[in-house]
Amino acid sequence: xxxxxxxxxxxxxxxxxxxxxxxxxxxxxxxxxxxxxxxxxxxxxxxxxxxxxxxxxxxxxxxxxxxxxxxxxxxxxxxxxxxxxxxxxxxxxxxxxxxxxxxxxxxxxxxxxxxxxxxxxxxxxxxxxxxxxxxxxxxxxxxxxxxxxxxxxxxxxxxxxxxxxxxxxxxxxxxxxxxxxxxxxxxxxxxxxxxxxxxxxxxxxxxxxxxxxxxxxxxxxxxxxxxxxxxxxxxxxxxxxxxxxxxxxxxxxxxxxxxxxxxxxxxxxxxxxxxxxxxxxxxxxxxxxxxxxxxxxxxxxxxxxxxxxxxxxxxxxxxxxxxxxxxxxxxxxxxxxxxxxxxxxxxxxxxxxxxxxxxxxxxxxxxxxxxxxxxxxxxxxxxxxxxxxxxxxxxxxxxxxxxxxxxxxxxxxxxxxxxxxxxxxxxxxxxxxxxxxxxxxxxxxxxxxxxxxxxxxxxxxxxxxxxxxxxxxxxxxxxxxxxxxxxxxxxxxxxxxxxxxx
Amino acid sequence: xxxxxxxxxxxxxxxxxxxxxxxxxxxxxxxxxxxxxxxxxxxxxxxxxxxxxxxxxxxxxxxxxxxxxxxxxxxxxxxxxxxxxxxxxxxxxxxxxxxxxxxxxxxxxxxxxxxxxxxxxxxxxxxxxxxxxxxxxxxxxxxxxxxxxxx
Numbered sequence: 001x002x003x004x005x006x007x008x009x010x011x012x013x014x015x016x017x018x019x020x021x022x023x024x025x026x027x028x029x030x031x032x033x034x035x036x037x038x039x040x041x042x043x044x045x046x047x048x049x050x051x052x053x054x055x056x057x058x059x060x061x062x063x064x065x066x067x068x069x070x071x072x073x074x075x076x077x078x079x080x081x082x083x084x085x086x087x088x089x090x091x092x093x094x095x096x097x098x099x100x101x102x103x104x105x106x107x108x109x110x111x112x113x114x115x116x117x118x119x120x121x122x123x124x125x126x127x128x129x130x131x132x133x134x135x136x137x138x139x140x141x142x143x144x145x146x147x148x149x150x151x152x153x154x155x156x157x158x159x160x161x162x163x164x165x166x167x168x169x170x171x172x173x174x175x176x177x178x179x180x181x182x183x184x185x186x187x188x189x190x191x192x193x194x195x196x197x198x199x200x201x202x203x204x205x206x207x208x209x210x211x212x213x214x215x216x217x218x219x220x221x222x223x224x225x226x227x228x229x230x231x232x233x234x235x236x237x238x239x240x241x242x243x244x245x246x247x248x249x250x251x252x253x254x255x256x257x258x259x260x261x262x263x264x265x266x267x268x269x270x271x272x273x274x275x276x277x278x279x280x281x282x283x284x285x286x287x288x289x290x291x292x293x294x295x296x297x298x299x300x301x302x303x304x305x306x307x308x309x310x311x312x313x314x315x316x317x318x319x320x321x322x323x324x325x326x327x328x329x330x331x332x333x334x335x336x337x338x339x340x341x342x343x344x345x346x347x348x349x350x351x352x353x354x355x356x357x358x359x360x361x362x363x364x365x366x367x368x369x370x371x372x373x374x375x376x377x378x379x380x381x382x383x384x385x386x387x388x389x390x391x392x393x394x395x396x397x398x399x400x401x402x403x404x405x406x407x408x409x410x411x412x413x414x415x416x417x418x419x420x421x422x423x424x425x426x427x428x429x430x431x432x433x434x435x436x437x438x439x440x441x442x443x444x445x446x447x448x449x450x451x452x453x454x455x456x457x458x459x460x461x462x463x464x465x466x467x468x469x470x471x472x473x474x475x476x477x478x479x480x481x482x483x484x485x486x487x488x489x490x491x492x493x494x495x496x497x498x499x500x501x502x
Numbered sequence: 503x504x505x506x507x508x509x510x511x512x513x514x515x516x517x518x519x520x521x522x523x524x525x526x527x528x529x530x531x532x533x534x535x536x537x538x539x540x541x542x543x544x545x546x547x548x549x550x551x552x553x554x555x556x557x558x559x560x561x562x563x564x565x566x567x568x569x570x571x572x573x574x575x576x577x578x579x580x581x582x583x584x585x586x587x588x589x590x591x592x593x594x595x596x597x598x599x600x601x602x603x604x605x606x607x608x609x610x611x612x613x614x615x616x617x618x619x620x621x622x623x624x625x626x627x628x629x630x631x632x633x634x635x636x637x638x639x640x641x642x643x644x645x646x647x648x649x650x651x652x653x
Contacts, residue, residue, distance in 0.1 A: 460537030
């Protein structure tokens with residue numbers, strides 16, 4: 001089958017009324033949480049993960065995917081209009097976007113952001129369709145040793161995403177791996193670390209961890225602030241049409257942003273956040289007059305917005321093809337597959353082609369919907385900013401809790417939610433980021449399985465990981481990343497980059 | 503060195519959990535050899551790694567930071583946790599509607615500025631909404647009112 005018949009199959013799935021509905025719902029919810037500060041895509045997907053249990057697998061993943069890339073659109077709207085990035089990856093957009101809005105050019109900024117996102121989204125969707133199958137072909141040649149090394153690489157790279165101390169991020173990965181141990185040993189059937197709780201026989205529920213660490217812990221954080229936040233000042237939108245000069249100035253940044261985003265999205269540890277920061281930095285370097293950046297340069301909106309959307313899209317490649325998530329959202333997508341009884345990995349494309357290609361085509365559909373949702377309805381979204389947190393957070397709690405309960409009808413899972421919310425909150429207060437913990441948790445069982453298989457193959461000789469060239473190469477990259485991250489120069493740069501994210 | 507309290511405390515959490523994993527695996531699980539790894543082999547590796555990393559984090563502190571347990575938003579933490587537990591243990595005896603209403607009400611009061619009337623209103627509105635979404639929309643097989651209420 002060639003790519004056209006693949007995409008045709010995907011279109012058949014994506015264009016069924018029910019899936020168009022779920023795609024729309026995802027895009028809508030994504031825009032909503034992108035606009036609302038205090039509620040990001042990770043928390044939202046964690047919250048809705050349990051609900052996907054009762055719908056079709058392809059519809060579920062189409063909707064969850066829509067939330068992720070939809071949030072990239074929504075985040076830029078508030079970044080431009082109120083200087084309030086609803087989404088971390090839109091933080092750089094706020095720098096020049098809000099300046100443009102103050103200068104009365106909010107309309108063109110929003111339009112360029114939408115055009116750039118749509119262009120990037122379309123290209124990235126094609127890239128997923130083109131490179132997904134190739135990567136799967138390569139992955140099918142992988143022995144357990146290569147998988148082991150690939151997972152190590154994925155885990156190490158996730159540190160790049162976390163702020164602050166590399167050591168703490170590494171420890172968070174190990175803690176996640178530790179939680180992943182709970183349950184039944186695959187080889188002997190012996191139960192591990194369940195302390196007599198029969199509910200833990202199948203391991204800790206990913207929904208409970210995600211809802212606790214990302215959903216409820218986030219509520220604690222938001223409730224730290226006393227009193228009402230002041231009314232946000234919303235800039236006037238005015239005419240949406242960019243001038244010809246603005247369009248011309250944006251073309252290059254959009255193209256480069258798309259390229260950078262697509263590339264960084266595929267890398268483990270990458271995704272929307274890293275892409276937008278990197279592309280902004282590159283545009284500033286390339287500009288003839290870098291002084292314009294920070295003062296309303298349209299390139300500073302076009303590049304990061306294209307990049308974060310491209311990155312959001314291509315980060316699906318390792319998740320869909322290898323079953324290895326590159327960021328916390330993708331880890332939750334893996335969780336959604338597992339809930340549905342689908343084993344993530346290279347077999348997904350051959351075993352569930354409708355699911356695989358349906359998701360890919362739906363991304364393009366969703367991107368088109370988002371342009372329509374965002375540009376004409378921009379006023380509506382901005383009005384949403386006035387939804388008081390007093391109403392929002394009880395709703396978040398109710399949805400997360402009821403949803404978590406319904407996955408297994410387990411009271412026990414709700415106790416876990418409370419426990420993980422407390423743990424996650426304390427760790428965040430101690431400046432330990434939760435994303436590596438979730439990746440460690442999801443990848444832990446895979447890591448162990450491939451380690452044990454490799455050791456059986458090599459008769460107990462750990463050199464197997466270094467003697468096989470691909471495996472050795474992957475481990476070498478992981479080592480280089482780790483070294484680079486602890487170098488003082490890079491550490492400083494990283495801190496600077498993340499300052500904008502606070 | 504230990505004036506960076508955030509590194510010190512997080513390091514303690516990491517190493518305590520690591521030590522616990524090691525001890526529990528050592529006592530209860532068969533370790534095996536590199537060739538034939540038992541169920542305890544990988545846990546010992548992870549636990550040991552976590553223990554060492556935790557110690558490293560403890561000593562990695564650079565800046566002086568503080569961490570004050572009393573400064574945490576205890577009202578929110580206690581009330582939100584209580585709300586979840588009330589739902590968890592109230593769902594079967596009370597039924598979906600009362601359990602949800604109680605949970606939302608307690609949670610809403612986690613924010614001190616929310617008045618009693620506002621919390622009741624939020625509770626009512628969200629209970630209606632959740633009932634529509636979960637019971638009628640997603641047709642979850644949960645009783646609306648439990649046997650305790652005699653309905």
